[in-house]
Amino acid sequence: MLCLLLLAGAGCSRQAPAAHSPGSQPAAPRERQEGEGDMTEKVTRTDAEWKALLSPEQYQVMRRKGTERAFSGEYVHLEEDGAYLCAACGNELFGSEAKFDSGTGWPSFWKPAAEQAVSTSPDESLGVSRTEVLCSRCGAHLGHVFADGPQPTGLRYCINSVALSFSGERNAPQKGTASATFAAGCFWGVEAAFRKAHGVTSTSVGYTGGLKENPTYEEVCSGATGHAEAVQVEYDPSVVSYEELLEAFWNCHNPTVPHASGRARQYRSAIFYHSPEQQSAALASKERLERSGRVSSQVTTEIVPLGRFWRAEEYHQRYLEKQGGESCEIP
């Protein structure tokens, strides 16, 4: 049994794309607060004006809260770099970097272009609890948001194509990557979890935080080296922030298990920071987690500077992918 301390493997995994319409699962994103996001000037028109301005299909979706047929919209499979604007008022709603293929037949995004770009509202129509997504500038109905999206947000904004207008004018995300290093139990599962996060460009598993140079897996397993199984993550900061990676880190394991000594230290929870900025972000994120009530006992995660990272043997790299498995559970 190599992976005694399993990651909460299922918790790490992005759920399989759900083949349901903007209808079957309630999400619980943050509700819009009064007075928040008023940076853009509001667009207000009468119903008759909207009817004259919009196509009949746009009017039905955006002003009458309709839903276009799955796979009927022009942006379902669009993969070009650019921005998705509100078809009614031009407000920039989503960026192509947050678009993903959900398999549902509607354009899907895991975050809006900016927090204030869209607003949400509870929707109890059709006998189900859903969360409606609206353009924060003109109040147009756009679609719904569900809690079954990919990391790092775990959200799926399911949007009608007809409510969007694509613009390729927007500057493409900046190139250049940054690195982060995490330990959260068996590195196979942790690597698999981070590989599913948007904006992660590459990963490698290895050993760090101990004493022995260039250790073997067997040496690390003996408990004598003090190394942790760790994952080095390369990411594009214009797509995913370090804070969002920290969220994915907390979500993929139980950070309250004490890993005091001996063999268990191989599986300890640790953030190996690369810079003072990462250190403060990690400390702040840990404090927020403890205050949030999401954990019942003290977070035992160590937040320490990264020393030398020793890349693990090749057969450990992308191990679960090679095995075709999702879980760290092996005999």
Ligand SMILES: [Zn+2]
């Ligand atoms: Zn709008």
